[in-house]
Amino acid sequence: MHVKSRYSFHDDYSEGAHPNVIEALSRTNMSQQSGYGEDEYCDAARRAIRDMIGAAEATIYFTPGGTGANLVSIASHLRPHEAVISAESGHIVGKEGGAIEAIGHKVLTGPSVDGKLTPETVQSIFQGSSEFSYQPKARMVFVSNATEIGTVYTKRELMAVAAKCKELNLLLCLDGARIGAALASASIPASEDGMTLTDIYNLTDVFWIGGTKNGALLGEAVVIKDPAFAKDFPYHLKQRGQFLAKGRILGIQFKTLMQDDLFFRLARHANEVAAEMSIFLARLGYKLWAATESNQVFVTFPPALVQELLDDFDFFIWHHLPDGNLVARLVASWATDPLEAKRLCQVVEQWTTKHQGLAQLRFT
Amino acid sequence: MHVKSRYSFHDDYSEGAHPNVIEALSRTNMSQQSGYGEDEYCDAARRAIRDMIGAAEATIYFTPGGTGANLVSIASHLRPHEAVISAESGHIVGKEGGAIEAIGHKVLTGPSVDGKLTPETVQSIFQGSSEFSYQPKARMVFVSNATEIGTVYTKRELMAVAAKCKELNLLLCLDGARIGAALASASIPASEDGMTLTDIYNLTDVFWIGGTKNGALLGEAVVIKDPAFAKDFPYHLKQRGQFLAKGRILGIQFKTLMQDDLFFRLARHANEVAAEMSIFLARLGYKLWAATESNQVFVTFPPALVQELLDDFDFFIWHHLPDGNLVARLVASWATDPLEAKRLCQVVEQWTTKHQGLAQLRFT
Amino acid sequence: MHVKSRYSFHDDYSEGAHPNVIEALSRTNMSQQSGYGEDEYCDAARRAIRDMIGAAEATIYFTPGGTGANLVSIASHLRPHEAVISAESGHIVGKEGGAIEAIGHKVLTGPSVDGKLTPETVQSIFQGSSEFSYQPKARMVFVSNATEIGTVYTKRELMAVAAKCKELNLLLCLDGARIGAALASASIPASEDGMTLTDIYNLTDVFWIGGTKNGALLGEAVVIKDPAFAKDFPYHLKQRGQFLAKGRILGIQFKTLMQDDLFFRLARHANEVAAEMSIFLARLGYKLWAATESNQVFVTFPPALVQELLDDFDFFIWHHLPDGNLVARLVASWATDPLEAKRLCQVVEQWTTKHQGLAQLRFT
Amino acid sequence: MHVKSRYSFHDDYSEGAHPNVIEALSRTNMSQQSGYGEDEYCDAARRAIRDMIGAAEATIYFTPGGTGANLVSIASHLRPHEAVISAESGHIVGKEGGAIEAIGHKVLTGPSVDGKLTPETVQSIFQGSSEFSYQPKARMVFVSNATEIGTVYTKRELMAVAAKCKELNLLLCLDGARIGAALASASIPASEDGMTLTDIYNLTDVFWIGGTKNGALLGEAVVIKDPAFAKDFPYHLKQRGQFLAKGRILGIQFKTLMQDDLFFRLARHANEVAAEMSIFLARLGYKLWAATESNQVFVTFPPALVQELLDDFDFFIWHHLPDGNLVARLVASWATDPLEAKRLCQVVEQWTTKHQGLAQLRFT
Helix, strand or coil, X not given: CCCCCCEECCCCCCCCCCHHHHHHHHHHCCCCCCCCCCCHHHHHHHHHHHHHHCCCCCEEEEECCHHHHHHHHHHHHCCCCEEEEEECXXXXXXXXXXXXXXXXXXXXXXXXXXXXXXXXXXXXXXXXXXXXXXXXXXXXXXXXXXXXXXXXXXXXXXXXXXXXXXXXXXXXXXXCCCHHHHHCCCCCCCCCCCCCHHHHHHHCCEEEEECCCCCCCCCEEEEECCHHHHCCHHHHHHHCCCCCCCCHHHHHHHHHHHHHHHHHHHHHHHHHHHHHHHHHHHHCCCCEEECCCCCEEEEEECHHHHHHHHHHEEXXXXXXXXXXXXXXXXXXCCCCCHHHHHHHHHHHHHHHHHCHHHHHHHCC | CCCCCCEECCCCCCCCCCHHHHHHHHHHCCCCCCCCCCCHHHHHHHHHHHHHHCCCCCEXXXXXXXXXXXXXXXXXXXXXXXXXXXXXXXXXXXXCCCHHHHCCCCEEEECCXXXXXXXXXXXXXXXXXXXXXXXXXXXXXXXXXXCCXXXXXXXXXXXHHHHHHHHHCCXXXXXXXXXXXXXXXXXXXXXXXXXXXXXXXXXXXEEEEECCCCCCCCCEEEEECCHHHHCCHHHHHHHCCCCCCCCHHHHHHHHHHHHHHHHHHHHHHHHHHHHHHHHHHHHCCCCEEECCCCCEEEEEECHHHHHHHHHHEECEEEEECXXXXXEEXXXXXXXXXXXXXXXXXXHHHHHHHHCHHHHHXXXX | CCCCCCEECCCCCCCCCCHHHHHHHHHCCCCCCCCCCCCHHHHXXXXXXXXXXXXXXXXXXXXXXHHHHHHHHHHHHCCCCEEEEEECXXXXXXXXXXXXXXXXXXXXXXXXXXXXXXHHHHXXXXXXXXXXXXXXXXXXXXXXXXXXXXXXXXXXXXXXHHHHHHHHCCEEEEECCCHHHHHCCCCCCCCCXXXXXXXXXHHCCEEEEECCCCCCCCXXXXXXXXXXXXXXXXXXXXXXXXXXXXXXXXXXXXXXXXXXXXXXXXXXXXXXXXXXXXXXXXXXXXXXXXXXXXXXXXXXXXXHHHHHHHHHEECEEEEECCCCCEEEEEECCCCCCHHHHHHHHHHHHHHHHHCHHHXXXXXX | CCCCCCEECCCCCCCCCCHHHHHHXXXXXXXXXXXXXXXXXXXXXXXXXXXXXXXCCCEEEEECCHHHHHHHHHHHHCCCCEEEEEECCXXXXXXXCCHHHHCCCCEEEECCECCECCHHHHXXXXXXXXXXXXXXXXXXXXXXXXXXXXXXXXXXXXXXXXXXXXXXXXXXXXXXXXXXXXXXXXXXXXCXXXXXXXXXXXXXXXXXXXXXXXXXXXXXXXXXXXXXXXXXXXXXXXXXXXXXXXXXXXXXXXXXXXXXXXXXXXXXXXXXXXXXXXXXXXXXXXXEEEXXXXXXXXXXXXXXXXXXXXXXXXXXXXXXXXXXXXXXXEECCCCCCHHHHHHHHHHHHHHHHHCXXXXXXXXX
């Protein structure tokens, strides 16, 4: 078996799927099933998700990936002249190749706070694009949870955005590529201000549960609330090339992930490994560029340290700071080996001791 | 394990993937790989396909499914005012939910001969939409091989269409959802008028190799000839939601299918089972609605026989004939059990003997 | 002033506007008005049209041309996956450069009867594209009155199409580029089976009144019934580049055309001139390729006669018949000089006498 | 004749057309012409424009309005995955109802300097959207001259932007809705750093000359440089509903405007009236929110003064300043009566004397 020379914290889709998922695909492989999501595994997965949400009426469809989940969710809920409100840092703004514009909709943007959209920003973007017919008509708000920088919406925060949407007659769409990590976030005790899938369902009009980044080979589960929009969803899926003939492989994966809380157990593992790295690196004096609330660590390193780390590890340079330092993104996933995380921390620690002076210099 | 009460000849995507494919997914599952098709398995699959084509310069990308392969191939090769020529029976006309129109292009149609497009039809459609600027400008010809009704282009036929395209400055796009079955067709001895992937590559501007219907869980391999169009293909994939984060799973599947001629061995199996059914049913006096040249049998049955068959088997009613008879589509795949095919034939034989009179009545 | 060497029956937009329209533009030229259709002339035009329709609640907007009127009417009433049903001969099929596909919608076509769509055709197209999600979902029916070949829907015919639309939950859109000629048609006594703008409004969901081809420099008036679709119409107009800053020029033209029945007086003139030509040419033994029910004459001429006519007159060769004869389209408009029509008839008569033999030969 | 109770400085499209234009429309009204821009007036207008540009090879087409000119220029020059770079304040960003997104392209934005795009901004936007295929591919730069706030590009400035485009392989598209005012700007002596249509043609890939806002009833002239893009332009016009049947009315207007320098004489008049207002109001101590370089004055007024002015005059409130003051936009056009401009200035002067104290208070 091939092993990468350097251990990767580059993203949460470097490995395949959780062994249970592979086993389920293998076990069910030869059974004959109807195509396009009308198989027994998709039915079972839908039941399992509805149970977790606690909404027997929820409509659920599966897409191969996240861009497709977003574009079909938006295409099916908007009319051609309607626009989407998003944070400038939103995934659909600069990370999906103009997929939303390609289906005809403008994305109206404003600044985010800790990667999140606030009711105030929604209000001001709405006011800037609602008075005249030469302004694209704001009709939907798009948020991701966890956000692009790994922060997590508290229940209070999402309730406030949802309330603003109701007030302004805006639909709320939630991108759940990392919803597992978000809902499993330890930074927000569920008891207090945390959320469950039920909260997400109640507060949004359409959202999706990300499988690709949390244990599946591929696949996202889109949950649609309004029957008027749910009715024709398969037409939209087909028209946009998001309807797999062997939908069974999406069904069996979600069925498996929903069993015995596997989906959230995997998310907690990822969050825990990220938290350990985050705490350790912070203790060494390295500034966190964003709060570590889910499975991603954004930490500020001097270039020399990054050079050293890149000998043994792979990760993404998220940002170049004016002061010359770099923001490294360290992503932990369900598959990340805690010992490799520890090893990375040790390399940083050794380097730091060795280059104390330099470090001091750079961080005062 | 679940087994369908009735054995299905409904389509060629009722089962999962060939065991070798599942094994390969399982074996490589935990290796860390780069995302979006930049992994070692996609590289290996590309090399294998280029070797089979015999074109080291060919550009190859993978999509999750066929609609995506078609819409990205067309979107990347056309300008907004350019239209696609297809047979009325073409897959993109009535089987993809308006996916081509959704990306802005008109599909100009004309009658097909045995499910195929002829140079004459291309010529007349072109003439009908090229003189004035109020006519969508014909710029591409779309064909499928095998066709929607399972017929196969001979080398002479495709060369004639390709020559007409050159003459009229039209691009040629070939949908290869069932290209395995087409190239493995026994009805056309390769020695004489059959084709290879090399022929397909030489005669077209863009085509794709269908994995979904020939042994893969999902995935099609798009082969692009002109570097000018190939260059930005990933942008198109991303923009249309056709770019899997774990591209590795497409790579490993194609790598496996291309090993030891597995891809064509599977296709030959499907064709052979279809041929056996076709020959047997024809001998019993049932009219074939289309020639059985690949893995699909289109046969004319009286309704009563269809009723009887549906107790034990699942298949698609393709067409209702004016005379009251039905056209049943019996699809064989890499996974079809020859004994089940034989069993279906026997049920037909028994019914026929029993209802000789009726049959006579209906078929004279 | 420039005068074309040859008198033109090529189309109904060869001249500018009726003198009253030019006078009104000139008279109101220096008054200051609000932009984008919020001026007093558009208001007055809306009132005048509502009065003619007898619907105080009707919403009316103006577009510069017919393609824009069609594409905005369709874009504003459909969701992305919904398709339009039209006759193969329909204007949006082959005469608008793929404008409907460019906004994402498939046009589903079927044969026409005398250029008209029948309930039977609507039914069969609908059945062919409604059962499965891989079929574009038929949601609207598109008709033109007068049709592309100048025929006119009787009240009974349009009621039948409208009833079928209601039955199948389809919207009905009527292209009125030549609605003046259609409603002024003498071939259908209004008393019996003719129609008025009121009938058109009652039977359709959206339709438009063509100014360009009936006395205006440019401009069409779109009449929208459902307030839900009417509400955001200006956004669609702006987004598609159909919203003139100086909307006043559309308002003043329609205000003028609606005064003292000018609009229909111009249409009657065009119809009368066409009728005279049609009757005369038929009496000479020339076959009418389509019934002359409005302002267009489609007549079958031998090539030699066409050659002769082209020395003095300009017209469009609509069709080449298998027998070698040509279908000439002679269009009369509000501006057509009856003496020129008479002159054309005389040239035909002289040629016919001179070439009796040949004519006989060709027409038996 | 109707006269608005209040004199309007609201925009430059409040009146109809220059009398010469009306006269020309009237004079040529009854001549028979070919449709869709193939008439003698469009030919003459093209010749006149090519002469002014000094480029016999330039391709020219006419559109009814500015949004259409922009969307067809962009649609014809870009492939679906390519994006447009514009200043945040650019017209296509928030003033055209999402027209560019409706044809599938993302608009990438950055801050402007005095309403203008700089090479530095182009560079940074480009860098932010060029490295990965998940980033819409920047391929065109969009500028307006004059800008949205009436400022004018110097030759040096536009040359710098054009050079950056060449460097980054970006096309340059210039929106000339107010190109007359820009090129007639007195703030930049042509002798030194001013520009002519020849400069604009040489520095851009496609640009358009605005008629609507400078003496025409409607119409813009799009000038295309690259024959490869020019070739199919009519198809794009037709497909987007931008192709007037009576193209003659666009031709005759531009022919008239280009005669005896009328186009620029009208622009100079507008600029002069704006300059007079600007100088007078500045002298009274009112801050100019933007430099008055063409026909628009953006001046800061206290709300009470705005109230007073609105009794006699109509104008647009462009912006609400944090300090409570308002930015009024006063637009002068070819039709603006200098005496009305003087009258407005007097009202401001009187109010200012009367409320000296208050004014002082507000403006220190």
